[in-house]
Amino acid sequence: MSRVLAPDANAGRVALITGGGSGIGRATARGFAATGASVAICGRRADPLEEVRSVLETGGAECVAVPCDVREPKQVNDLVGVVLERFGTIDVLVNNAGGQFEAPAEEISLEGWRAVHRLALDAAWDLTHEVAMRAMIPGHGGLVVFVGFSPRRGIPGFAHAAPARAALENLAASLALEWSRHAIRSVCVVPGNIDTEGLAGYGEQAVEDARRQVPLGRLGSPEEVADVIAFLASPGGGYVTGSSVLVDGGLDAWGQGEPPPPPE
8 A cells, every 4th residue: 555654654653544444444453553653443343353353463563453332331431442552552543433324404314313413423432532541641642533524515315414523533632632731632534425335335426426426536535535634643743733625626615516416
């Protein structure tokens, strides 16, 4: 995997990445390992995590893989304990885990709404708070990364997921203001249409539609998002906090470029 940062850009850092078994999370784990960091990954499925761990350790990186459902506070508590026991600290937290389903707004039940927000927003806050209280505040600094959605003005079919991700942008800004006194930076990285297994799961037409929406004329790669996150953790990103960083090929500037549904 091609890298744009020096192999020691994140040397000595420990990065914890949720949803680290696939897509952007997997690429981010590889990006941190390639720049010298020790890596902890978590996710609900053990097999993909072990595959990533094996690849990273074969390449010479230190990695711990912890099966964990970040929606469950007890499992979050245990996860942080395992990482601290192995590495002694957590310098970077990447809240990448998420999940949603496509549905017209009128078909989204309260249960479906809560399920999406519980993973995208509530779980991200719980883990962030746990890491801050047990590692970053006592350790006098760190970086918290949240992962948003582009376009940021709303996405048809995702009236539940888009607001949850928008809330993460606000949370990143709020924590940057409050926790700057602890030398903790907080950023929301906002990917657009990225070529992942998740996007492919919506079908070939959806993938082509996603490509067509992007002004640059192509889907982004998980590695392009990972490179930005790894940069933000490095000394080069040290003055970036409280902001949203778009990695979307111009998608947010253009919107989806689709006509609105016709009036009934």
